[in-house]
Amino acid sequence: MADNRKSRRIEPSFDGSRGRDDGDFRLGAGDRVAGERGGRKRGGRSAAPRAARRRRSGGLFGLLRTLVYWCLVLGLWGAIGLGGLVLYYGARMPSATSWAIPERPPNVKILAVGGEIIANRGATGGEALSLETMSPYIPLAVIAIEDRRFYSHFGIDPLGLARAMLTNVTSGRMVQGGSTLTQQLAKNLFLSPERTLERKVQEVLLALWLEQKYSKDQILAMYLNRVFFGSNSYGVEAASRRYFNKSARDVNLGEAAVLAGLLKAPSRLSPARDPEAAEARAQVVLSAMREEGFVTDGEIKTAMSQTPARAKSYWSGAQHYAADMVMAQLPAMIGDITEDLVIDTTIDLDLEKKADAAISAVIEKEGAKLDASQAALVSIDGTGAIRALVGGRDYAESQFDRASKAKRQPGSAFKPFVYAAALEAGRTPQSVRNDRPVRIGKWTPENYDQKFRGEVTLASALAESLNTIAAQLVMEVGPKEVVKLARRLGIESEMQANASIALGTSEVTLVELTAAYAPFMNGGYKATPHIIRRVSTADGRVLYENTYDNPPRVLSQKVVSQMNGMLMRVLTEGTGKNARLPGWQAAGKTGTTQSFRDALFVGYTSNLTTGVWFGNDDGKSMRKVTGGGLPAKAWNGFMTAAHEGLHPSPLFGTTEGSEAVAEDAGHDPLYDLVSRALGTDPQAADTPAVADERTGAVDDGLIPPANVGARQTGTRRTTLLDILMGG
Template sequence: SPERTLERKVQEVLLALWLEQKYTKDQILAMYLNRVFFGSNAYGVEAASRRYFNKSARDVNLGEAAVLAGLLKAPSRLSPARDAEAANARAQLVLAAMREQGFITDSEVKTAMSQTPASAKSYWTGAGLYVADMVMDELPGLIGDVKEDVIVDTTIDKSLEKKAEQSLVDVLDKEGDKLDASQAALVSIDGTGAIRALVGGRDYAASQFNRAVKAKRQPGSSFKPFVYAAALEKGLTPFSVFNDAPIRIGDWTPENYEKKYNGEVTLATALAKSLNTVAAQLVMYDGPDQVIKLAHRLGIESELQPNASIALGTSEVSLMELTASYAAFMNGGYKATPHVIRRVTTAEGKVLYENTYDSPPRVLSEQIAAQMDAMMMGVIDNGTGKSAKIPGWQAAGKTGTTQNSRDALFVGFTSNLTTGVWFGNDDGKPMKKVTGGGLPAKAWKEFMIAAHKGLSPAPLFGNGQLIDNPNSSQPMAQAAPDGGQPVTAEVPPSTTIGGIISGVFGGDANANRYPQAPVRQQTATSGNGPVPPADVAEGGGAGYGNVVPPGDVGTPQTTSSVQPRRTTLLDLIMGQ
């Protein structure tokens, strides 16, 4: 604090004496330079050098070093990003003082003055900065106040991060202006909940607000999978038939997007075509409270309103929590808690925090997860998400569009990654007929194709088959590839989150590398209904012991025995 008292001065004298006894002058100076504020959100001389000159502090020339030294008097006011002229003037004073003290010659002063940079960018750029801000926000909650240098290992895959940012920029640059879409966000998560890529907006330099994490928007129809999953848990099947026709629920009369009705349809068809009337009927069948319980169980943390319109995604959620909740469908029914910090250590190597999230609780039965995956495949294969098809890969997902196209989303997954994409405007201005199957699905496809390049295709959990429920009197079927008559399919063998994630690396070579999680034995069946929520959410018996599921996605697995270095917070800040 700026407080000036005699007591404080005495404390500072004692502290100075202690420092002199414990450390050398060089050590004290190094500690100071590694921690002091240099303006523009840069702490430490290395970060400041990267911030202003895009190079390491070891590589700065004399003029640049003078600029850095001059910042210490008033780092915010003298920042080259704010006032380049003031920064350069201050640097000349530093050089003059060095000449007076005999550290440099007149010729060196003349050369250095010609080296001082004219200006610096107002803000760093790059999607990794959204992640860095997120890490800094979360770090105190994990290790308390940061009082020493720490090393933060993140879950981010740098190649995926670049691909994610590029996919959003490509679509916005190509179609954003003509469709009145100015912003976008993306988050990609693996089966354990590890965030592999995150883009909080179009350009960090223009806006540092993280739309993937902090913005809460209506998800629209991308909320419907929770409604359908709740219905399956009550005993319905993908082939249960509902009537798609005009309905009234109190004063609410939900309509389909195309203002057309199809008569009797199966639940699988209704989800693929995103029929609002059927979703509204299902909420009344499930009960809004049951839908909310399931959504919260899978990972939605935002408050949800218990009304019928929840079927159409009228309660606001963040893109990150929505995407993480979809990961439970992808990984076979386990909760995927989203996290970006994997490990925190001191400079000496002491572990301050570590969480591998390798023992997640089961939140959906395997059967329900497999049924949902198969139905959501229909969204991409035959429904509103056709623009998201990935050649050679099974993929599932759901589109979402809010009223007047204020928000458009696509959230989907392969056996490898679950990715959510949002397009819209910060001021809530409507876009021009943009739907979740439009810009978001295109960006999702571009990113996922790039992310899966070089990987061997692996099927979704349950192999994308609609399976026969042994506890149900209502038959279920698998749609034939050519659109012909459905054929009965067998229940797939028990599959675990470890198998789902490791399956993308191909072949039997990795079969024993990541053992399957033990399957908890059921002591009693639940009649004709699904596994009850209390049983599903129980964590006992599930998990991997001490085995960490693989997280190196986005690039082909190498045969080298040397493991790649984890992405650290400094890597993200520096854009490496």
């Protein structure tokens, strides 16, 4: 049996070894190499297992298994590396326990007397709104175009990130971003805009913290109230008012799509810069909203057919001059602004629009041909409350407020204060002066038409704005007394107490000049100009409230009555005829400065006192524009519109329907008594004025109030005592 097994044994054989008898197995160097290669090729016993293993591991399954393996390996190492980066950059951040949402910059909401919003001021340019109060289209539009899975992700959207990466790779350029709204909020709240790995890691950590700390609605509201929408607008309220001149509460679907479309590139897609690009982007937003089922095809069709309303230009409208005035005065009342405020003003928005329209109409019609490029208007009531303020022809072109900041010479518009001082000193509207050449020191004032009229009453002299008579009156009562009276009535600017003050050479603002006329309207009480009524916090806590309800008396009723009668004649028969208001008693005074640099008209009814100025910012002369020209026309246009629908009422000290106060109503009885005793007619002219060569003072022979009854008779004066004693 053993022999049989031995006989069946098969000895190994190799190529080239058959026929050898010695059984000796030796390989040369070349044979070894050939034998190895040959054995592998032919699949000898040593190569067979390896080949079998290759056959078993080959094919698609093996490839997938290998791919999964290496993905796991790389993923593990990537996770380790990412974790290391997170730990490293996270360690560089402050402790999460100290993280807090930065306070939104305070907003100042400025309201008109009717509760309408005049403007919002502050770093954001608009108040913060809750999701419930803003238009529902806004959050839907933003979610549709910026973060469709906002309500389902945990602050980071892996699917959205992968989709954005794939889209960017296939398009060959940056088309989509993978940041969620939460990440964008984190970046806006805490981080700089630089694109670094550290900032991106910190953004992710902060986004996760926001999602853990706040609800989705809170995060979305914070985002919409802080994100930049271009054109210096932060938050949807500021952007809506900037672009559509309406609140974010009221925007329609198309306008919401425009706002949402801005988020991709706020400056480039701004409707103020490129309306066509903004509209094209809005169409993309609408399509995204339809894909998400937020709106219907019918709503899309309606929105596409509606052109979004657009504001005329950035912060257009004269009401912004009033808003700027509020902001200039606010710090002095409450100090630093540290929270949202609500300012109740005295501005009547309807009157404000009428004032703006009146100024614009006159400038557009006659401004260019008469070289008048700018104008200003201020209108106040009897308490000094500013009801309308226009600081220039177009706020969008120039934000400088010519009504409250520019100081200009008022010209003859200052004369009412000269005449009021003269009335207080005992003169009357029927006092007579000689309109003739006058020399005061080296100064020789002339009338506008360079003519002289001889003997005229003070009432006529004021109506015709005679410079020579005003100069005489200043020297009679004294320049210092005129300055004191003007200061008492409300002129706060520095005034030079010299003879030329009679012609309004001291510079004042239009606001203070207009307010100083108000005592003629209100019966003699000071009218301190003011625009802020109340300052409150957003929750209603009052921080300031004005107290102009108990003004001091600055003129007697007698003087007010006399001045009203005289100033009414300026409109009925004098230089202010263009300002006449049919059916209403009105009074006022024109003013024109040297070389027609400035032209003014300040006038009043029983309801409003309004001042108007025309001129050029550079002081360039206009083409013979006087106060009775463009300013009087603009004044008439505004006051006509402002009094529409109101019942006419007479000026103080007059009767309804009368053209003027009886001119002898203000006579001093003692003055009349003395005049009759002396045999002189109170209606006759006073003795011509003679200037003292040494002092420059004027001695016109008129009996001063302190020396009533004295008359020049040779070298002796007849006194009141002489008359009463029969001497």
